[in-house]
Amino acid sequence: MRFTYVCLSLAMSFLLFGCSEMSSKEEVETNWSFQTENGQSFNIVEIQHLMESYIKGIDEEDVVFADYKEAVIEPIYNDCFLDGEFLPIAEGVLSQKPENFDKLMRTIERMNSKEVKDSLSEALELSATALPIEKEINVCLLPVSYPGIGMAVGSDKILILFDEYFSIDHFKVTLAHEYHHSAWEAEYRKPSEKWTVLDNMVFEGKAVMFQEIIYPHQQMINTNEIYDQEAWDYASPHFEKETLEHSNQILYGGFDPLPSLYGYSEGYRMVKNYLEENPNLSIPEWTEQDAATIFKEGSHEENYD
Numbered sequence: 313m314r315f316t317y318v319c320l321s322l323a324m325s326f327l328l329f330g331c332s333e334m335s336s337k338e339e340v341e342t343n344w345s346f347q348t349e350n351g352q353s354f355n356i357v358e359i360q361h362l363m364e365s366y367i368k369g370i371d372e373e374d375v376v377f378a379d380y381k382e383a384v385i386e387p388i389y390n391d392c393f394l395d396g397e398f399l400p401i402a403e404g405v406l407s408q409k410p411e412n413f414d415k416l417m418r419t420i421e422r423m424n425s426k427e428v429k430d431s432l433s434e435a436l437e438l439s440a441t442a443l444p445i446e447k448e449i450n451v452c453l454l455p456v457s458y459p460g461i462g463m464a465v466g467s468d469k470i471l472i473l474f475d476e477y478f479s480i481d482h483f484k485v486t487l488a489h490e491y492h493h494s495a496w497e498a499e500y501r502k503p504s505e506k507w508t509v510l511d512n513m514v515f516e517g518k519a520v521m522f523q524e525i526i527y528p529h530q531q532m533i534n535t536n537e538i539y540d541q542e543a544w545d546y547a548s549p550h551f552e553k554e555t556l557e558h559s560n561q562i563l564y565g566g567f568d569p570l571p572s573l574y575g576y577s578e579g580y581r582m583v584k585n586y587l588e589e590n591p592n593l594s595i596p597e598w599t600e601q602d603a604a605t606i607f608k609e610g611s612h613e614e615n616y617d
Contacts, residue, residue, distance in 0.1 A: 318581065340367040346433060352440035353448040357391050357430065359384065360420045360455045362472075367413045377409045392452035396466030397497055405454070412457035419476045429494075431480050435487035438526050443491070443595050447498040451487070462486035464493035467501075476522065481530050485523050492599070500600045509575075512559045514603035517563040517579025521587070534577050535584075539615040542569040547578070548613075586602040586610030 326486035343358040366383045385406065393402060410416060422428065436451065451470045451532075460482075472483070486537045496518070524531055546569050550558045565574030586606040587598060607613070 324345045335411055337489060348437045348440045349574055350441055350444050352436075352444055354440075355391065355435050355448065355450045357388055357450055357452040358423070359392070359452055360423045362387060362408065363416065363455050364420050365414060367410060370461065372411075372413045375409050375411075380409050383601070388452060391450045393465055394473055396469045397501070397554045398463070399492075400467055401463050402465055402471060405471070406494055408522075410457065414457050415457040415476050419474060419478075422476065422478075423453060423455060423474050427480060428483070431484050432487060435484040436491065437489045437496075440490035442526060443495045443599060445495045445498050448489075449494055457601075458533045463488045464490045464497065467494055467498035470494055481527070482532060482580040483537055485527050485530050485532055487522040488526040489519045492519040494600055499596075506554050507559075508554050508603075508605060509547075509559050509562050511603045512563055513551075513579035514606050515579070516563065517581070517583040521583045522599075522610070525595070533573050533580075534571070536577075536578050537581070539581075540569070540571070542576055543571065543578075543615055544568060544616045547574065548616075565584050581615075582607055582610055584610075585615075586611050 343361070345355045347353050362384045366380060370379075390409055393399060396402070425577065428468060432451070447468050449468050449470060451472065452533065453472050453474055456473045456475050458475060460473045460478040462470065462472045465471050470487070472490075474483070474492075476581060493515075496515070520531070520535065524535070543565075548560050550562055553559075558576075563573070563575030564571070566572040571577075571585075583598070583606060586601070586609055587593065589610055590598070593601075
């Protein structure tokens with residue numbers, strides 16, 4: 313399964329990658345821009361055009377990472393990565409050269425379709441209407457030959473790694489999820505605050521709740537009402553820890569006794585319980601609320617022995 317939900321980098325050092333800020337003549341223009349009805353601006357950076365030009369001019373066996381970086385990454389680095397508050401989550405993208413050119417070309421063909429463009433506009437329009445912010449956001453689309461995901465690189469940068477099998481429904485839900493992360497970063501993050509495992513769980517739980525509001529019945533993770541006592545007993549003692557290792561472990565799970573993506577589904581249930589106790593809150597109001605309040609006022613712990 314391919315999931316989009318990573319925001320564990322607040323405690324990490326920022327990745328330097330060796331890309332300095334480009335001069336204006338080196339920057340590429342964003343491919344197209346639009347404004348939603350409420351005035352939210354988006355710039356869409358279609359990296360597939362650079363990728364297509366690059367792979368058409370070289371044999372797959374002859375790929376040199378430095379040449380790929382110069383041809384594909386550097387022209388869009390400012391728009392898609394520079395100064396991103398969550399830049400470390402893109403470390404793998406920025407250090408990986410392209411593989412499987414045939415698959416990449418099929419992916420590029422899909423990305424150039426009207427269906428993908430219309431779906432992107434729809435998802436961003438719905439998201440911005442539900443949670444408006446003033447900041448302009450760049451949305452960057454990069455074709456990949458491995459399972460696609462999305463990531464909020466920062467408050468004004470969303471990166472979608474689009475693969476051959478990335479369904480339209482998954483694409484739209486991913487955009488909504490990552491928009492919520494970017495909007496929260498733009499409007500509500502306090503840069504000085506430290507983040508715990510619980511903070512990360514609620515952060516992801518909010519984004520899962522938001523995507524469910526935008527696209528009901530299209531969830532990509534298990535959001536059922538099962539309260540797993542064994543998983544809770546394992547995870548809850550770690551909630552106040554601030555290390556990336558513990559956040560990764562609890563969020564992703566996938567080992568006994570934690571089911572896959574445990575932190576996302578449990579974080580969603582925390583937010584759901586809080587909203588059941590506070591049904592009149594608007595999306596901006598509950599988005600702004602801190603994790604400790606959501607956990608306590610939602611009486612989430614009462615679902616366990």
